Amino acid sequence: MIKKFVPYLKEFKKQVLLMPVFMLLEVAGEMILPLLIAGIIDKGINGGGGLPVIMPYSIGMIVLAFVSLGCGILSSKNSAVATQGFGRNLRKALFEKVQTFSFNDNDRFSSASLITRLTNDVRTIQGMVGMAVRMVLRTPVQMIASLVICLTMNAKLTIILGVALPIMALFVVKIMKKAHALFKAQQTAIDGLNNAVQENLIAIRVVKAFVREDYERGKFKKANDDLRDASMNAAFHIMKVFPVMTLILQAATIAVYYWGAFDIRDGAMLTGELTAYVGYISRVLMSVFMVSQSLNQVTRAAACATRIIEVLDSDPDIKDGTATELPEAKGRIEFKNVSFKYRTGTGDAVLHDVSLTIEPGEFVAFMGGTGTGKSTLVNLIPRFYDVNDGQILIDGMDVRDYPIEELRSRIGMVLQKNVLFSGTIRENILWGKPDATEEELRQAARDAQAEEFILATPDGYDTFLEQGGVNVSGGQKQRLCIARAMLRHPSILILDDSTSPVDTMTEAAIRESFHKNLKDTTVVIIAQRISSVETADKIVIVDDDHIAAVGTHEELLKTSPIYQEIYQSQQEGGAMPNG
Ligand SMILES: Nc1ncnc2c1ncn2[C@@H]1O[C@H](COP(=O)(O)OP(=O)(O)OP(=O)(O)O)[C@@H](O)[C@H]1O
Ligand SMILES: [Mg+2]
Numbered sequence: 001m002i003k004k005f006v007p008y009l010k011e012f013k014k015q016v017l018l019m020p021v022f023m024l025l026e027v028a029g030e031m032i033l034p035l036l037i038a039g040i041i042d043k044g045i046n047g048g049g050g051l052p053v054i055m056p057y058s059i060g061m062i063v064l065a066f067v068s069l070g071c072g073i074l075s076s077k078n079s080a081v082a083t084q085g086f087g088r089n090l091r092k093a094l095f096e097k098v099q100t101f102s103f104n105d106n107d108r109f110s111s112a113s114l115i116t117r118l119t120n121d122v123r124t125i126q127g128m129v130g131m132a133v134r135m136v137l138r139t140p141v142q143m144i145a146s147l148v149i150c151l152t153m154n155a156k157l158t159i160i161l162g163v164a165l166p167i168m169a170l171f172v173v174k175i176m177k178k179a180h181a182l183f184k185a186q187q188t189a190i191d192g193l194n195n196a197v198q199e200n201l202i203a204i205r206v207v208k209a210f211v212r213e214d215y216e217r218g219k220f221k222k223a224n225d226d227l228r229d230a231s232m233n234a235a236f237h238i239m240k241v242f243p244v245m246t247l248i249l250q251a252a253t254i255a256v257y258y259w260g261a262f263d264i265r266d267g268a269m270l271t272g273e274l275t276a277y278v279g280y281i282s283r284v285l286m287s288v289f290m291v292s293q294s295l296n297q298v299t300r301a302a303a304c305a306t307r308i309i310e311v312l313d314s315d316p317d318i319k320d321g322t323a324t325e326l327p328e329a330k331g332r333i334e335f336k337n338v339s340f341k342y343r344t345g346t347g348d349a350v351l352h353d354v355s356l357t358i359e360p361g362e363f364v365a366f367m368g369g370t371g372t373g374k375s376t377l378v379n380l381i382p383r384f385y386d387v388n389d390g391q392i393l394i395d396g397m398d399v400r401d402y403p404i405e406e407l408r409s410r411i412g413m414v415l416q417k418n419v420l421f422s423g424t425i426r427e428n429i430l431w432g433k434p435d436a437t438e439e440e441l442r443q444a445a446r447d448a449q450a451e452e453f454i455l456a457t458p459d460g461y462d463t464f465l466e467q468g469g470v471n472v473s474g475g476q477k478q479r480l481c482i483a484r485a486m487l488r489h490p491s492i493l494i495l496d497d498s499t500s501p502v503d504t505m506t507e508a509a510i511r512e513s514f515h516k517n518l519k520d521t522t523v524v525i526i527a528q529r530i531s532s533v534e535t536a537d538k539i540v541i542v543d544d545d546h547i548a549a550v551g552t553h554e555e556l557l558k559t560s561p562i563y564q565e566i567y568q569s570q571q572e573g574g575a576m577p578n579g
Contacts, residue, residue, distance in 0.1 A: 008089040015082040022075035029068030034276035041272030087126040102318035103384040107344045121304035128301030135294035143287035146280040164252040172292045182234040189230040196223040323401040330360040331491035331522030337390035352545040365533035366526045368542035412485035416496040420469030426461040432487035447513040448483035474501040495525045
């Protein structure tokens with residue numbers, strides 16, 4: 001698992017090497033300090049050396065303290081550079097991976113979970129990288145060095161440590177074992193809170209429309225309280241360590257002083273030495289706690305690492321085609337015995353053995369009840385998903401053979417659930433073709449019947465759209481999306497239910513500009529109104545998982561019961577669709 005993360009740390013080799021060096025120097029400084037104190041007591045005070053002896057020791061202590069501090073700062077600095085850089089690299093890699101995700105991958109990882117992985121999980125691992133160096137180097141070094149010094153100073157007294165250490169270790173292990181579960185519960189509670197907030201913010205308009213603020217408030221309160229309880233449980237539990245640790249530490253100190261006093265009486269040890277000895281013994285005992293804490297951190301980070309690796313290792317299921325000789329872009333689409341089912345769905349085929357040919361320049365309309373698979377059908381054309389069986393050909397070549405960029409550049413698409421981005425209207429339309437001229441831009445806006453309302457906005461094309469395009473109406477948003485797709489001059493233009501929120505007059509005008517300005521473009525629309533499809537070269541009726549009928553308006557009126565039914569219902573009930 002660790003191997004997976006090494007590449008993101010590679011560019012910080014220097015820091016990774018320097019950090020432990022400075023840290024060891026810092027520890028060394030700290031380890032020598034008690035010895036100097038012992039010198040002051042034994043040689044300066046008790047030995048009667050007085051100030052001349054105490055002075056050099058004191059100066060030594062000050063110098064040592066500063067050196068230790070300096071090394072500590074340098075070690076922290078190197079550590080910060082390495083861990084922050086590591087986090088940055090990891091986030092970059094994750095983000096780039098997510099960009100390669102197919103719709104299938106996006107169905108699999110929810111966006112809430114991806115956000116947590118990219119932020120919270122990375123931060124936890126980052127913390128662990130810093131901590132790991134501490135655990136692997138500092139704590140054990142400090143512990144072993146202290147132990148060795150204790151043994152050389154007074155082997156007999158070290159027996160006390162032999163008793164205190166196992167008791168301490170046993171106790172800490174017991175506490176930490178339970179703490180792991182509590183920390184995990186805390187992490188889950190954080191996820192819960194994130195989910196509650198995110199869902200609320202994404203759907204804030206719906207929440208307000210249904211006046212569900214109270215319910216949402218309750219939901220948030222619960223998640224928030226859960227987090228507080230879980231965090232408190234974990235914190236209280238961990239805090240139990242401190243009194244017990246202090247108790248053991250004090251008991252060990254008393255024991256050392258008690259038996260040490262005999263050694264001092266017998267002249268086997270000096271007072272200052274005993275003081276230093278107590279310092280070292282408490283360091284050994286503290287290390288046990290530090291190690292356990294680090295281990296705890298590592299287990300927490302391991303959970304996050306698994307989640308991150310899951311993303312990094314996911315193999316995007318849509319891969320670039322390798323064809324180098326591409327057919328001329330004409331706009332011919334052919335479905336050959338296509339079957340498809342969603343991986344995350346119920347397991348039922350959404351499309352079963354669908355065959356259909358659309359000729360270049362044709363205007364083809366799909367109709368059918370909701371959930372019959374119309375969107376699914378058109379989403380297969382730019383390979384948002386891949387077919388399970390059969391083949392889709394564009395201009396005679398399988399879509400899976402096209403380099404994806406080339407394939408998608410031939411297709412202009414207005415999705416059923418479309419979005420605009422924060423930025424000006426101009427920037428949003430230019431998404432379709434970043435290098436378009438002003439005239440091309442305006443032509444696309446005119447063709448999509450969008451220019452009139454754009455010019456009516458305060459800043460025209462430079463009017464700023466908020467995130468998600470919330471400050472334009474549904475119909476205006478769709479028209480901007482259509483302009484964005486038309487600007488590409490694609491050989492195939494697909495509009496998934498894009499004109500439903502647009503009034504019939506405007507829709508007719510859009511259709512008219514298709515006829516006039518996109519004569520050679522194959523236009524595929526999904527629509528609900530008979531008026532939208534009447535003039536189509538072909539109307540395709542989708543039912544359940546198959547194509548029930550194909551024909552012109554006149555033909556279908558004679559032959560297709562479904563089409564007749566739709567027609568009847570819209571004749572009687574006015575122009576409103578009922579799906
Ligand atoms: N991302 C998805 N994951 C799993 N199942 C899906 C997904 N998208 C759609 N489905 C399912 O596939 C079926 C067809 O959906 P699709 O969106 O193609 O219908 P549609 O004909 O476009 O409907 P509408 O007219 O309401 O837009 C539905 O039963 C739907 O529940
Ligand atoms: Mg749909």
